[in-house]
Amino acid sequence: MPILGAQAIQQFQLMTINSDNILSVNEFQSTQQVIVSEFGDVFEGDGVLQEKLHLEVDKTTPVAHECSRKLTNAKVFTVVDAKNGFWHVQLDEESSYLTTFAWVTSMATGFEHFLTIICTLLVQRYGSRATAIAGGFVCAIAFLSSAYSPSLELLYVTYGVGLGLGTSLCLCSGLVIIPMYFKKHLALAYSLGQLGAPVGTLTLTPLLQFLFNKLGFSLTMVAIAGFHIIVVISGLTYRPVPEAPRRDGEAEVRAKKGFDVSVFKNRKFVMWLVCLATLFPALLIPYVHLVRLAEDKGISEYQSAFLLYFISVTSAICRPIVGRVSDRWPKRRLQFLQFAFFFFSTANFLAPLATSFAALAVYGCAFGVFEAFLWSLIFINTVDIVGVHRLPSGIGWLFFLLSFPEVSGPPLAGWIYDLSKSYSIAFFVSGGVVALAGLMMFSLISFKEWFCCNTYESRRIDPIPNPPAV
Numbered sequence: 001m002p003i004l005g006a007q008a009i010q011q012f013q014l015m016t017i018n019s020d021n022i023l024s025v026n027e028f029q030s031t032q033q034v035i036v037s038e039f040g041d042v043f044e045g046d047g048v049l050q051e052k053l054h055l056e057v058d059k060t061t062p063v064a065h066e067c068s069r070k071l072t073n074a075k076v077f078t079v080v081d082a083k084n085g086f087w088h089v090q091l092d093e094e095s096s097y098l099t100t101f102a103w104v105t106s107m108a109t110g111f112e113h114f115l116t117i118i119c120t121l122l123v124q125r126y127g128s129r130a131t132a133i134a135g136g137f138v139c140a141i142a143f144l145s146s147a148y149s150p151s152l153e154l155l156y157v158t159y160g161v162g163l164g165l166g167t168s169l170c171l172c173s174g175l176v177i178i179p180m181y182f183k184k185h186l187a188l189a190y191s192l193g194q195l196g197a198p199v200g201t202l203t204l205t206p207l208l209q210f211l212f213n214k215l216g217f218s219l220t221m222v223a224i225a226g227f228h229i230i231v232v233i234s235g236l237t238y239r240p241v242p243e244a245p246r247r248d249g250e251a252e253v254r255a256k257k258g259f260d261v262s263v264f265k266n267r268k269f270v271m272w273l274v275c276l277a278t279l280f281p282a283l284l285i286p287y288v289h290l291v292r293l294a295e296d297k298g299i300s301e302y303q304s305a306f307l308l309y310f311i312s313v314t315s316a317i318c319r320p321i322v323g324r325v326s327d328r329w330p331k332r333r334l335q336f337l338q339f340a341f342f343f344f345s346t347a348n349f350l351a352p353l354a355t356s357f358a359a360l361a362v363y364g365c366a367f368g369v370f371e372a373f374l375w376s377l378i379f380i381n382t383v384d385i386v387g388v389h390r391l392p393s394g395i396g397w398l399f400f401l402l403s404f405p406e407v408s409g410p411p412l413a414g415w416i417y418d419l420s421k422s423y424s425i426a427f428f429v430s431g432g433v434v435a436l437a438g439l440m441m442f443s444l445i446s447f448k449e450w451f452c453c454n455t456y457e458s459r460r461i462d463p464i465p466n467p468p469a470v
């Protein structure tokens with residue numbers, strides 16, 4: 001996702017300023033106390049209601065999709081600075097005429113997973129190659145049309161829905177085709193395929209910020225659209241997989257296309273879905289509150305923002321390692337992930353006890369390790385549970401249903417803070433929910449499977465009978 005600076009936000013028409021009512025300010029780096037003192041008319045004026053206003057400092061150069069869920073439809077007083085991110089003051093309804101944000105980027109993130117149920121159907125009908133190529137073109141068209149969109153309303157369609165559809169097409173085609181090429185090293189293949197998020201955060205973030213500053217919003221969006229030629233070329237490399245001889249009874253299974261609900265007859269898939277649906281809201285709480293927790297501990301906003309890079313770096317390093325270890329002991333994949341759940345739960349319980357930047361950096365690394373386990377093993381465990389021949393249906397239903405608890409994470413984090421007025425409580429709640437998800441995984445792993453290695457026959461990965469066109 002692109003990073004939006006001050007100039008980009010105004011060109012994107014995401015910020016409208018009523019010059020008659022907004023206080024004239026200069027952009028500068030400072031503390032909360034200085035900001036409150038400097039702009040007393042805003043914080044102590046006649047329009048302010050008690051207990052309805054507070055000052056928040058966002059992390060340095062915030063990523064659009066991370067901020068959008070917190071700022072959607074929020075009315076804020078804002079000083080925008082490319083180096084210091086956003087100073088924003090939440091105002092009550094009666095005094096919120098200063099500045100209005102309306103974000104469309106959150107729609108793209110939500111639609112990416114919400115549309116998997118449709119995109120997996122397209123993969124089964126037209127093959128992964130055609131779907132991946134189409135996804136690259138749809139993403140490019142979404143960025144091009146958004147670059148010169150005349151209104152914010154149109155951006156909800158071109159950027160929100162269009163980009164969400166394109167990324168979902170690319171995601172589904174990649175997840176479905178990997179088992180067609182790999183068997184022995186399938187977990188490692190999935191791990192390497194999921195490196196895009198942490199590596200992209202580290203490399204594309206400064207590049208896109210540079211482009212926004214040098215070229216402006218419209219030309220940067222055109223450049224991003226051009227980057228998607230790489231996606232199209234990657235789709236062209238998907239070579240057809242030779243058909244394997246059909247086995248008795250498998251032709252009928254392969255013929256089941258469309259909205260295949262037979263995966264819900266698999267008890268382990270249902271419990272797998274319930275475990276992940278329990279986890280996902282709690283997973284996003286530390287993302288929302290980690291920087292705030294560090295600032296409450298007296299750590300500067302610059303160091304606090306840097307904590308998020310520990311997550312990305314550690315996750316990028318650990319994902320291939322997790323994939324390799326998982327291939328080495330394939331019958332322990334669910335146990336590995338369950339261990340990661342309890343590990344992350346413990347880290348969340350200990351995070352509020354940290355009093356220094358170094359201690360919170362260790363927590364960031366622990367978060368990265370858990371993230372590596374989760375995104376390296378979530379797909380391979382789905383393959384193990386439903387089988388390769390039902391993988392499109394399994395992936396489609398899994399992420400379609402998980403999209404609902406996923407978007408509830410940030411609002412849940414805000415609600416917990418509003419009730420407790422403590423960021424520590426949010427981490428304790430997250431730790432407890434993650435531990436609950438870990439305990440629920442015992443329903444997927446029998447006592448015998450914990451101590452034996454020859455009882456995983458129901459999750460054996462078989463070659464694809466009569467594979468679909470690639």
